[in-house]
Structure formats: C-alpha cells, structure tokens
Amino acid sequence: MILAIETSCDETSVAVLNEATICSNVLFSQIKHHQKHGGVVPELASRLHAEHIDTVLKRALDDASITLSDLTHVAVTVGPGLEGALLVGITAANALAQSLSIPLVPVNHLHGHVYAALASGDMIFPSLICLASGGHTMIIYMTGPLQFELIANTMDDACGECFDKVARMLGLPYPGGPHIERLANDGRPTIDFPHPVKHQANAFSFSGLKTAVMTKVATGDYDSADIAASAQHRIASVLAHKLQLSLHSLPVNQLILCGGVFANAYIRQYLCDALPIKNTLIPAPKLCTDNAAMIGLAAHHYIADGRAKDAYLSCHPQLGLSFPGAQ
Ligand code: KG4
Numbered sequence: 578m579i580l581a582i583e584t585s586c587d588e589t590s591v592a593v594l595n596e597a598t599i600c601s602n603v604l605f606s607q608i609k610h611h612q613k614h615g616g617v618v619p620e621l622a623s624r625l626h627a628e629h630i631d632t633v634l635k636r637a638l639d640d641a642s643i644t645l646s647d648l649t650h651v652a653v654t655v656g657p658g659l660e661g662a663l664l665v666g667i668t669a670a671n672a673l674a675q676s677l678s679i680p681l682v683p684v685n686h687l688h689g690h691v692y693a694a695l696a697s698g699d700m701i702f703p704s705l706i707c708l709a710s711g712g713h714t715m716i717i718y719m720t721g722p723l724q725f726e727l728i729a730n731t732m733d734d735a736c737g738e739c740f741d742k743v744a745r746m747l748g749l750p751y752p753g754g755p756h757i758e759r760l761a762n763d764g765r766p767t768i769d770f771p772h773p774v775k776h777q778a779n780a781f782s783f784s785g786l787k788t789a790v791m792t793k794v795a796t797g798d799y800d801s802a803d804i805a806a807s808a809q810h811r812i813a814s815v816l817a818h819k820l821q822l823s824l825h826s827l828p829v830n831q832l833i834l835c836g837g838v839f840a841n842a843y844i845r846q847y848l849c850d851a852l853p854i855k856n857t858l859i860p861a862p863k864l865c866t867d868n869a870a871m872i873g874l875a876a877h878h879y880i881a882d883g884r885a886k887d888a889y890l891s892c893h894p895q896l897g898l899s900f901p902g903a904q
C-alpha cells in the first residue's frame with residue numbers, strides 16, 4: 578500500500594495505491610487562487626499546499642477505505658518543480674514515514690507523467706514517449722522499466738507554456754490549454770504559424786510561435802478562434818513531426834503520450850492519426866495533468882527496483898530526467 582504525494586506546482590494531490598492499482602486519487606486544485614495573477618505565484622502555491630495537504634491526505638485514506646497503519650511506503654515528488662511547493666509535500670512525507678517507521682520513495686515528477694500511462698495498459702518496450710506539460714517538452718526513449726533516454730528537449734518555452742501564453746494574449750484565463758481547446762472548436766486553422774528547427778530531431782522551439790501570435794494580435798485584424806485553432810494545429814503538427822523523426826531512427830513498439838497537453842482531445846487524435854504506430858498508450862485526461870496517482874505508479878516501479886529509502890528526503894527543484902540524487 579503506497580501513499581503518494583504530489584505538490585510540485587499548483588495541485589495538492591494525494592493518492593493511495595495497492596501495488597499498481599489506484600485505490601484513491603484526491604486533488605485540490607489551486608487554479609482559481611492563481612488565476613487573478615495570470616499564472617502560478619510560487620509563495621501562494623506553497624501556502625495553499627500547507628493549508629490543504631492534511632484534508633487531501635485524509636480524504637485519500639478515506640476514499641481508499643484504509644488507515645495510516647495499512648501503509649507500507651510513502652512516495653513523494655522531490656522534483657522538478659517549485660522549491661517551496663515541493664518542500665510541503667516532502668516535509669509531510671518525511672514526517673509520515675518517520676512516525677509510521679516505513680520507507681520513503683523519492684519520485685521524479687517526469688517519471689510520474691510517463692508512468693501515468695500504466696493506468697491505460699501495460700508498457701511494451703522499446704517505447705517512444707512524448708511528454709508535453711507546462712514546464713517540459715521532451716521525447717524520451719525507454720528500452721525497459723525505468724530506463725529513460727532523452728531524445729529531444731525544448732530549447733526555449735515548453736509546449737503547455739506556449740498554450741498558456743497564447744491564451745493570455747487572447748485574454749483567456751490561466752491555465753490556457755483547456756480554454757484554447759474550447760475556443761479552437763469555433764475556429765479554423767487558417768493561419769500558417771512557424772515551425773522552427775523543423776529538421777532537428779533533438780530540439781523543440783515554441784517561442785517563435787508565441788511571437789507570431791503576438792505579432793498577429795498586434796495588427797488588431799484577427800479572429801481569436803482562428804488563432805486558437807491555428808496555434809493548436811501547429812503545436813500538434815510540431816509534436817507529430819518530431820516523433821516521426823525519432824520513429825525513423827529508432828525501433829519502437831509502443832508510443833506513450835503524457836503530460837498536461839495531452840488532455841487536449843484534438844492533439845491526442847491528431848497524433849494517433851498522423852503516426853504509424855498502432856500500439857499507443859495515452860492516460861485519461863485527469864491522469865495527464867498533475868496528480869498523485871502517477872507518482873504512486875512510478876513509485877511502484879521504483880520500489881521493485883530497490884529505490885525506497887530510509888533516510889529523510891531532500892528537494893530537487895531543477896531535476897532533469899535522472900533519478901533524484903543521481904545527477
Ligand atoms: O502536466 P501539467 O498538469 O503540469 C506540469 O507538469 O506542467 O501540465 C499543465 C499544462 C498547462 O500548460 C496547461 O495549459 C496544459 O498543460 N493543458 C492543456 C490542456 N489541459 C492542460 N494544454 C492543451 N489543451 C488542454 N486541454
């Protein structure tokens with residue numbers, strides 16, 4: 578029985594897993610508190626995590642119909658993320674594990690996004706993963722459980738960040754992704770936004786798309802829905818093209834799409850249609866965006882790999898794709 582805690586950004590989430598089965602996954606979203614500031618305010622995020630973690634934890638135990646004494650491990654996101662926000666989850670995990678005399682599992686948030694796919698089916702290796710979230714845009718190659726190799730990364734903005742910035746330019750609230758998706762349904766992808774570093778297999782770039790939208794909006798002559806549809810279409814085609822490049826050079830048995838951006842139905846469908854891989858795992862939208870169940874799913878594999886710890890955990894805000902403490 579794993580208790581998993583996720584507080585790396587603006588969602589306070591606690592889940593209970595019995596091995597790889599999700600028994601509960603409770604989430605308190607801070608979005609409405611950050612919305613009036615146009616984005617996540619780190620200090621506010623830390624304070625809200627501290628205020629809500631007890632209630633979220635209690636509900637996660639109640640929903641799973643267990644008590645603290647049933648737990649065997651406490652897993653927690655230790656990075657990457659906002660330092661103060663991460664520290665709230667890590668402190669709670671350290672205290673729980675200490676008082677219950679059970680081991681801790683320090684989980685990389687990015688591994689959590691990848692392992693969210695496990696809720697949709699088994700992983701078949703080698704697998705090619707596209708992780709697109711508010712902070713990251715990566716293509717990852719996995720040859721076995723927990724064997725991550727970084728194939729492509731963003732040179733500037735992340736894909737979700739691009740959604741958020743385009744939304745802001747169109748006067749839509751934070752986080753922009755779901756609002757752009759909704760508005761795009763009323764528009765047509767008529768604007769040919771740029772596709773930078775098109776032939777570079779190991780790099781994404783989204784800042785040019787953001788600038789192109791800004792330039793268009795500055796003319797005053799535009800249709801918001803067409804901009805939303807065109808930006809969403811360009812992001813989908815960039816992700817598809819980059820995955821195609823990797824598929825040309827690597828043997829792949831399965832495609833995994835994960836991270837908040839893949840909550841987007843248009844992008845999910847576009848990639849499924851565009852790519853020649855039949856075996857595709859995409860987490861349900863609620864498991865694409867940040868949640869603690871994905872941390873528990875990764876933790877299940879960390880434990881099997883001997884990665885549980887008895888010592889206090891520390892914070893790794895700048896963590897890349899490696900294991901915490903290994904970089
Ligand atoms: O994975 P996530 O919840 O948090 C990070 O680890 O960053 O991803 C959040 C990002 C935000 O940028 C948000 O705008 C984007 O995912 N997002 C979407 C959609 N839902 C969330 N982007 C496009 N379409 C969506 N429906």
Ligand code: ZN
Pocket residue numbers: 686690710711837866867
């Ligand atoms: Zn995330």
